[in-house]
Amino acid sequence: MSETKKGKLALYWAASCGGCEIAVLAINEKILDVAALFDIVFWPVAVDAKVRDVEKMPDASIDVCLFNGGIRTSEQEYMAQLLRRKSKVLVAFGSCAHEGCIPGLANGNNRRQIFDTAYRETPSTENPENIEPQPKSQVAEGTLHLPVFYNTVRTLNQTVPVDYYLPGCPPEADRIWDAITAIVEAKLPPPGSVIGADTTVCQECPRKRNEKKIKKFYRTWEIIPDEETCLLEQGILCCGIATRAGCGARCPGVNSPCIGCYGANEGAQDFGARLMTALASVIDSDDPQEIDRIIREGIPDPVGSFYRFSLAASQLRRRRLPV
Amino acid sequence: MSETPNAQADSAPEGDSPIFSAQKSGQSSEYKPRVAAFLCNWCSYTASDLAGTARIHYSPNVRIIRVMCSGRVDPTFVLKSFALGADGVLIAGCHPGDCHYIDQNYKTMRRYTMLRYFVEQMGIEPDRLRLVWASAAEGQYLADSITGFVEDLKKLGPLNWKANWEENGERAKALEDIVHEHAEAMEVQP
Numbered sequence: 226m227s228e229t230k231k232g233k234l235a236l237y238w239a240a241s242c243g244g245c246e247i248a249v250l251a252i253n254e255k256i257l258d259v260a261a262l263f264d265i266v267f268w269p270v271a272v273d274a275k276v277r278d279v280e281k282m283p284d285a286s287i288d289v290c291l292f293n294g295g296i297r298t299s300e301q302e303y304m305a306q307l308l309r310r311k312s313k314v315l316v317a318f319g320s321c322a323h324e325g326c327i328p329g330l331a332n333g334n335n336r337r338q339i340f341d342t343a344y345r346e347t348p349s350t351e352n353p354e355n356i357e358p359q360p361k362s363q364v365a366e367g368t369l370h371l372p373v374f375y376n377t378v379r380t381l382n383q384t385v386p387v388d389y390y391l392p393g394c395p396p397e398a399d400r401i402w403d404a405i406t407a408i409v410e411a412k413l414p415p416p417g418s419v420i421g422a423d424t425t426v427c428q429e430c431p432r433k434r435n436e437k438k439i440k441k442f443y444r445t446w447e448i449i450p451d452e453e454t455c456l457l458e459q460g461i462l463c464c465g466i467a468t469r470a471g472c473g474a475r476c477p478g479v480n481s482p483c484i485g486c487y488g489a490n491e492g493a494q495d496f497g498a499r500l501m502t503a504l505a506s507v508i509d510s511d512d513p514q515e516i517d518r519i520i521r522e523g524i525p526d527p528v529g530s531f532y533r534f535s536l537a538a539s540q541l542r543r544r545r546l547p548v
Numbered sequence: 549m550s551e552t553p554n555a556q557a558d559s560a561p562e563g564d565s566p567i568f569s570a571q572k573s574g575q576s577s578e579y580k581p582r583v584a585a586f587l588c589n590w591c592s593y594t595a596s597d598l599a600g601t602a603r604i605h606y607s608p609n610v611r612i613i614r615v616m617c618s619g620r621v622d623p624t625f626v627l628k629s630f631a632l633g634a635d636g637v638l639i640a641g642c643h644p645g646d647c648h649y650i651d652q653n654y655k656t657m658r659r660y661t662m663l664r665y666f667v668e669q670m671g672i673e674p675d676r677l678r679l680v681w682a683s684a685a686e687g688q689y690l691a692d693s694i695t696g697f698v699e700d701l702k703k704l705g706p707l708n709w710k711a712n713w714e715e716n717g718e719r720a721k722a723l724e725d726i727v728h729e730h731a732e733a734m735e736v737q738p
Contacts, residue, residue, distance in 0.1 A: 494624050498627055
């Protein structure tokens with residue numbers, strides 16, 4: 226990309242917390258370099274451009290779109306399709322777009338259950354008329370529309386084809402800058418690649434590792450871990466063994482177990498299944514009853530523990546819907 | 549760097565995976581459970597061979613996949629089988645203590661326990677997953693185990709996992725509506 230002709234950059238958010246938007250700014254003063262290289266044509270958080278402006282752009286006229294967030298509503302799906310059409314390179318930015326992340330954990334419930342919790346059951350909710358969002362409501366001035374709320378959160382690549390993935394909740398500033406540099410210098414890996422490391426968090430973790438044998442899993446509040454030994458060896462469910470590197474092992478670095486926000490490592494098709502494989506291997510028992518007890522006592526929420534960031538991207542994607 | 553999981557999940561044509569395509573829904577009203585069976589090379593696959601040469605009858609609902617060891621069965625295989633349309637998954641290996649690879653079938657035992665606990669929270673009956681120890685001499689026992697498993701799956705009914713991902717046909721309609729709403733509100737031609 227020459228300096229005379231700037232590239233066009235779009236950023237969008239769907240079902241996400243907004244942290245990825247802030248992560249873009251975590252590259253600090255380098256954001257000025259980004260502004261020098263790209264015209265930001267669409268970024269609802271920071272730039273005043275409307276959806277209608279994007280709709281009027283020619284197809285494939287945006288050079289790069291960084292899309293964060295999963296697909297929870299029809300509007301988000303529409304925007305994913307629109308930005309796919311208008312962009313040359315679509316990047317699933319952050320864990321939500323990549324693997325569903327925390328919003329994807331709602332795949333343990335369906336729309337009815339989520340609405341019941343949000344609009345009726347929480348102690349702070351007062352809703353005597355049982356009002357909840359409707360896709361269409363009739364008012365004196367005409368019909369008002371809201372997007373349809375889906376039962377299942379989808380990842381971006383379950384919705385539209387994606388060119389690159391930038392994992393993390395949120396992606397680390399250095400990795401974001403790596404990706405931007407790769408785009409600008411046209412040194413991108415083959416389409417479909419995850420831009421990041423192809424090893425696990427254990428590789429970056431400075432803790433001492435020996436042979437692992439676990440008789441009991443501890444939850445984080447049940448134990449004060451030794452600061453030098455591998456957390457998993459101490460019986461704490463640390464997801465580092467299955468999680469892609471790239472964060473610099475920040476959580477184990479402050480005596481807190483990895484929770485898996487960088488998602489499945491290269492080649493793994495299901496994060497939680499890989500974690501189960503590894504965890505089961507280190508349980509120190511050959512007696513089926515004792516194995517069952519160790520697992521049930523130590524891991525009260527297997528879905529939330531094994532798939533905290535990747536339920537929507539897992540093989541099963543969601544809990545079975547009630548019939 | 550390779551492809552990310554599930555990249556083509558939704559672009560694949562609707563319907564069943566080739567491995568489970570023998571029975572199409574609607575072809576017969578009778579429910580025939582589809583079972584993915586992972587059999588270890590040294591004991592259980594040999595047991596199924598024995599069952600074959602001895603002309604022992606067992607349910608034809610099973611699709612046998614040979615693996616070198618039951619310890620090779622990654623939980624991904626099991627979950628992927630359910631996602632692709634299996635109604636049940638059978639894992640069979642050497643008896644504990646008899647593993648060709650010393651003690652890998654103990655890992656299978658632990659993974660199986662963990663998987664049953666996990667799939668239960670996902671709403672899948674844990675009995676859709678079964679672990680059988682069958683030595684190379686136990687052709688009859690393996691055949692009986694397969695037939696018994698299929699009988700139990702008939703009681704549980706079809707799983708049809710992919711139906712959980714559909715939005716009751718709401719998606720296409722909702723997207724069409726949005727295009728028209730935008731056209732109305734924003735003077736953009738759909």
